[in-house]
């Protein structure tokens with residue numbers, strides 16, 4: 001019978017591979033080999049994976065979607081979900097207050113800043129940082145900014161190349177703790193009074 005004939009397995013003469021009986025074009029015939037085992041397993045795993053994925057994310061909702069994960073992280077960082085810049089600028093206006101950060105800031109101060117501003121911030125080459133006056137602004141964000149950009153023409157370099165952003169925040173936070181202290185021999189006030 002016609003059907004039975006087409007079912008008999010034909011083999012390639014040279015390699016012994018199975019030939020696909022009904023697929024021929026210009027005398028070129030397609031082989032009908034079994035798929036490699038590793039390939040079949042990968043295929044099965046992707047199916048299992050997709051079922052598990054849909055179950056976790058869409059059926060029982062055990063894990064947040066990517067965009068929700070991002071929103072959560074932005075909220076945890078204190079910013080809004082509208083963009084990264086909000087979180088960054090918020091971090092620039094709030095001084096660190098935890099003791100380890102302030103201790104780290106003090107260490108940087110002693111190494112890098114003391115020579116010009118003196119131990120207690122009373123001022124020498126650099127201005128007095130303990131009084132209620134300031135050349136570049138009194139707020140933490142002003143202090144952080146002047147450390148970042150410096151005032152090179154007046155003798156205060158930009159610390160960007162020597163300190164990481166984290167270190168600049170720590171030392172700026174430490175500077176904020178100097179305000180209102182009364183070290184000996186303070187330098188006369190410079191700049192504008194703080195509000």
Ligand code: HEC
Nearest residue numbers: 112113116125126127134135136137143146151154155156
């Ligand atoms: C080589 C000397 C020198 C060093 C080192 C130095 N400063 Fe200054 N600093 C100055 C001078 C000079 C000014 C005043 C700039 C001006 O007149 O605009 C100043 C200004 C400042 C101000 C702004 C004061 C104000 O009245 O607005 C801050 C804050 C400050 N320095 C912090 C630091 C910190 C923190 C470090 C260490 C990371 C540091 N400085 C290291 C010389 C120095």
